[in-house]
Amino acid sequence: MTTRVPLSTSDRARPEMGRSEAEGYAEWFAVLADATRVRLLHTLSTSAAGAMRVGDLAAALGVSQSTCSHHVELLRKVGFVAVDKVGTASMVSVNAACCTGLPHAADVIMGTLSAPPCCPEDLPADVTTRPVADGDLPAVLDIYAEGLATRTATFETRVPTAAELRARWLPGLAWVAELDGRVVGWTAVTPTSARECYAGVGETAVYVAEAARGRGVGKALLFTQVTQCDEAGLWTLQASVFPENRASLALHRSAGYRTLAVRTRIARLDGVWRDTVLLERRSEIA
Incomplete structure (x- = not known):
């Protein structure tokens, strides 16, 4: 997902959001429209180790390992988490770069973000x-x-x-x-x-x-x-x-x-x- 920066509050036209861009944002929010996946991300984000085995993550969430693996895979596909093999174990960690950009998505959708401005416009003459x-x-x-x-x-x-x-x-x-x-x-x-x-x-x-x-x-x-x-x-x-x-x-x-x-x-x-x-x-x- 490409994060854009704010446009100044002026009367210049804002570019329209393309369908592919809208579909990308919709996929992000759709994946998060599940309480278990939200809890999974929170559990990983607050883990002292920074990464957890799928089995340990399943136990923390109170779900089966197969259910946990299913949710992990959905989160991995859109980039919220990374999965690395360490021996025979799958270690799951938060993709910090992707999650840092998450707060921008709502701003983009609501039209407060667009092409980068130089600086504020409509400066007061006095x-x-x-x-x-x-x-x-x-x-x-x-x-x-x-x-x-x-x-x-x-x-x-x-x-x-x-x-x-x-x-x-x-x-x-x-x-x-x-x-x-x-x-x-x-x-x-x-x-x-x-x-x-x-x-x-x-x-x-x-x-x-x-x-x-x-x-x-x-x-x-x-x-x-x-x-x-x-x-x-x-x-x-x-x-x-x-x-x-x-x-x-x-x-x-x-x-x-x-x-x-x-x-x-x-x-x-x-x-x-x-x-x-x-x-x-x-x-x-x-």
């Missing part, structure tokens, strides 16, 4: 963006504090100092948005690793002042972020967004970010385990 300056940092921190207070923007619970915040950012990859002469939003990129091989991979953040939301500030910031990061040679941008923050998810998808996974109970905020959606944008330039 919002300007520019590189962040030291004089912007008090406003940047105030906007960050507003986002922190919502408990839907970050796991952080403390507003950093200006020096701490700037030290996190990759040099030259932080911008602010201005509206009516005031800083009303910012975006920045932090490194994901100190290893040289990941020098072109950055984690992004976007914050918009509460009073300026709904004015296209986020679109303007994402336009600057993705185009400038492309020019800077970054080949991958990542973002982690709370699933409750639907506005942020839509904004990132409009800029070509695609969903990689939902990371369940990845960390705690105020003592409560929270999920995040891991998004990624791959540059077509770098």
